[in-house]
Amino acid sequence: MTATNRQIRLAARPSGTVxxxxxxxxxxxxxxxxxxQFAGRTRVISLDPAMRGWLDDRPSYLPxxxxxxxxxxxxxxxxxxxxxxxxxxxxxxxxxxxxxxYAVSDGKxxxxxxxxxxxxxxYLGALGMPGMxxxxxxxxxxxxxxxxxxxxxxxxxxxxSIVGQIAKIKGCRVVGIAGGPEKCALLTGELGFDxxxxxxxxxIRQRLRELTPDGIDVYFDNVGGDILDAALxxxxxxxxxxxxxxxxxxxxxxxxxxxxxxxxxxxxxxRMEGFVVFDYAKRYAEAAQEIAGWIGDGRxxxxxxxxxxxxxxxxxxxxxxxRGDNVGKLVLDLG
Amino acid sequence: MTATNRQIRLAARPSGTVxxxxxxxxxxxxxxxxxxQFAGRTRVISLDPAMRGWLDDRPSYLPxxxxxxxxxxxxxxxxxxxxxxxxxxxxxxxxxxxxxxYAVSDGKxxxxxxxxxxxxxxYLGALGMPGMxxxxxxxxxxxxxxxxxxxxxxxxxxxxSIVGQIAKIKGCRVVGIAGGPEKCALLTGELGFDxxxxxxxxxIRQRLRELTPDGIDVYFDNVGGDILDAALxxxxxxxxxxxxxxxxxxxxxxxxxxxxxxxxxxxxxxRMEGFVVFDYAKRYAEAAQEIAGWIGDGRxxxxxxxxxxxxxxxxxxxxxxxRGDNVGKLVLDLG
Numbered sequence: 001m002t003a004t005n006r007q008i009r010l011a012a013r014p015s016g017t018v019x020x021x022x023x024x025x026x027x028x029x030x031x032x033x034x035x036x037q038f039a040g041r042t043r044v045i046s047l048d049p050a051m052r053g054w055l056d057d058r059p060s061y062l063p064x065x066x067x068x069x070x071x072x073x074x075x076x077x078x079x080x081x082x083x084x085x086x087x088x089x090x091x092x093x094x095x096x097x098x099x100x101x102y103a104v105s106d107g108k109x110x111x112x113x114x115x116x117x118x119x120x121x122x123y124l125g126a127l128g129m130p131g132m133x134x135x136x137x138x139x140x141x142x143x144x145x146x147x148x149x150x151x152x153x154x155x156x157x158x159x160x161s162i163v164g165q166i167a168k169i170k171g172c173r174v175v176g177i178a179g180g181p182e183k184c185a186l187l188t189g190e191l192g193f194d195x196x197x198x199x200x201x202x203x204i205r206q207r208l209r210e211l212t213p214d215g216i217d218v219y220f221d222n223v224g225g226d227i228l229d230a231a232l233x234x235x236x237x238x239x240x241x242x243x244x245x246x247x248x249x250x251x252x253x254x255x256x257x258x259x260x261x262x263x264x265x266x267x268x269x270x271r272m273e274g275f276v277v278f279d280y281a282k283r284y285a286e287a288a289q290e291i292a293g294w295i296g297d298g299r300x301x302x303x304x305x306x307x308x309x310x311x312x313x314x315x316x317x318x319x320x321x322x323r324g325d326n327v328g329k330l331v332l333d334l335g
Numbered sequence: 336m337t338a339t340n341r342q343i344r345l346a347a348r349p350s351g352t353v354x355x356x357x358x359x360x361x362x363x364x365x366x367x368x369x370x371x372q373f374a375g376r377t378r379v380i381s382l383d384p385a386m387r388g389w390l391d392d393r394p395s396y397l398p399x400x401x402x403x404x405x406x407x408x409x410x411x412x413x414x415x416x417x418x419x420x421x422x423x424x425x426x427x428x429x430x431x432x433x434x435x436x437y438a439v440s441d442g443k444x445x446x447x448x449x450x451x452x453x454x455x456x457x458y459l460g461a462l463g464m465p466g467m468x469x470x471x472x473x474x475x476x477x478x479x480x481x482x483x484x485x486x487x488x489x490x491x492x493x494x495x496s497i498v499g500q501i502a503k504i505k506g507c508r509v510v511g512i513a514g515g516p517e518k519c520a521l522l523t524g525e526l527g528f529d530x531x532x533x534x535x536x537x538x539i540r541q542r543l544r545e546l547t548p549d550g551i552d553v554y555f556d557n558v559g560g561d562i563l564d565a566a567l568x569x570x571x572x573x574x575x576x577x578x579x580x581x582x583x584x585x586x587x588x589x590x591x592x593x594x595x596x597x598x599x600x601x602x603x604x605x606r607m608e609g610f611v612v613f614d615y616a617k618r619y620a621e622a623a624q625e626i627a628g629w630i631g632d633g634r635x636x637x638x639x640x641x642x643x644x645x646x647x648x649x650x651x652x653x654x655x656x657x658r659g660d661n662v663g664k665l666v667l668d669l670g
Contacts, residue, residue: 060602229593243601258564258593266578266609267395274601 040077125329134162154222158329232261303328375412460664469497489557567596638663
């Protein structure tokens with residue numbers, strides 16, 4: 001047991017791909033919980049593409065991480081000491097505790113989890129933000145109906161893999177877009193998608209034409225760029241384009257590439273809509289319960305990419321997201 | 336009375352700006368109405384930016400005008416001969432009769448109008464497609480609510496001028512974007528907009544920041560391009576972007592410029608939606624009645640730009656739309 005707390009702090013605002021020197025590897029003393037607080041040791045840290053956006057100093061749905069601040073991240077900690085009536089030593093707690101070995105919290109936004117029901121990592125994935133994002137994005141924003149055709153990009157990622165599986169549960173035809181033959185084989189194999197498109201091979205538009213003969217009713221976009229533009233050429237009448245993310249654009253140093261084919265929204269009487277999952281916080285419990293049921297009866301397969309290491313491995317692990325190295329939810333497991 | 340029928344036919348598919356040689360000035364014999372048909376003399380022809388899209392051979396909400404075909408256009412004709420029980424000589428009839436001096440029709444899509452209530456040109460403008468487009472686009476697609484902030488581009492045009500006035504009737508703050516000081520003076524003067532932005536002068540984003548302190552709730556877009564991108568930077572939470580047209584892009588020879596700032600849809604939980612007014616055909620009567628009432632009590636001022644001439648003046652008159660030469664609804668009046 002060490003008395004120091006290793007932390008990853010933001011050293012500089014990155015331009016484009018985050019460089020190692022944009023992070024500071026910092027050692028702080030382990031803080032004691034103050035009145036009404038609890039302290040804990042980090043067990044597992046979430047890594048998500050959206051975290052790249054938190055590094056840019058521009059208006060967004062959360063303020064940017066400040067220079068010198070501990071990097072914001074969701075994580076699960078095990079409580080080690082507590083002056084908070086709701087949290088006891090030994091409790092496993094989900095919250096936004098940052099990329100550090102030890103955290104102190106007043107309990108705001110923190111939630112006890114039961115790791116006998118699901119591993120801690122799953123509370124960061126299928127039962128956490130990515131699962132909630134897939135659920136509300138597809139069913140609420142996308143207004144999915146039985147029998148429709150759904151296309152999802154980033155389909156082998158934390159959100160996309162759940163989107164496709166929920167769409168199958170809802171009786172839809174599902175085409176996933178992912179990078180590489182292994183991911184595509186996972187989609188059409190274990191995850192039960194109807195078809196997969198490897199965006200690194202061949203002509204995406206041509207493949208979409210073949211695989212969506214009746215057009216796309218719901219396109220769930222995690223990537224932006226050329227793939228969004230290709231999907232726009234295949235919209236069915238009254239289609240819904242759900243804008244969840246744009247990982248292809250996050251490391252741009254040039255302006256974001258806007259969807260050149262956006263006028264198909266007019267021709268196809270379609271809509272493109274963005275959302276932020278935090279707006280659904282009051283309904284997380286409902287979604288988590290339903291997803292847990294689907295996991296329990298085997299209709300949703302949970303894919304997690306667990307990197308075992310320390311907080312100092314965060315910068316390199318984070319880059320895996322943008323290289324497409326991960327399959328399913330990426331987490332850093334501190335053991 | 337001549338026995339010949341001057342027509343404007345499409346001679347070649349234009350690339351970019353339509354050239355005079357893309358049109359054929361054709362002389363045909365005047366046709367007699369067959370069984371169940373009526374014939375008439377064209378009085379006034381509608382000119383609309385959307386007609387540019389009909390010249391391109393690509394999938395859209397209507398098939399393209401064929402090479403050698405009479406140019407498609409809405410118009411009002413006066414019936415001269417009829418074997419159709421619903422139409423008698425002397426009737427004024429609204430329909431898609433094309434750019435020609437004389438037309439024959441089986442009555443499909445044709446509607447008798449009462450020119451004692453409003454001039455024929457108004458049935459092509461405020462009481463016709465542009466009025467219907469403004470009404471359903473703003474109220475239905477835009478889901479406008481009292482007290483919201485509305486920004487409309489192409490604000491001095493046939494659609495935009497009605498959009499802004501309806502938004503004022505509905506108790507909204509209205510900012511119009513138009514080209515040149517005369518149009519802007521019209522907007523804030525006679526048409527009662529709260530503010531106007533001359534897109535040819537100064538920084539549109541800066542002006543939008545000043546004029547929409549609470550952000551934009553409904554952005555009604557007729558132009559696309561940089562102005563759409565500027566509006567996207569100012570969206571309020573849960574904003575609606577109504578995609579009606581993109582006149583800045585219609586004569587492009589390069590790919591359409593997509594909205595680089597589309598990710599603000601995500602940050603602002605906003606939607607961008609396209610529509611085609613024909614889908615509202617069953618509700619035209621409802622809208623026309625309400626608009627006629629507003630015209631009658633002076634709450635909507637009808638702006639029309641009437642060019643007097645013959646069908647041979649159509650090609651040159653059509654270009655006025657893309658130079659922004661017209662104020663309000665542009666029509667060609669054959670007298």
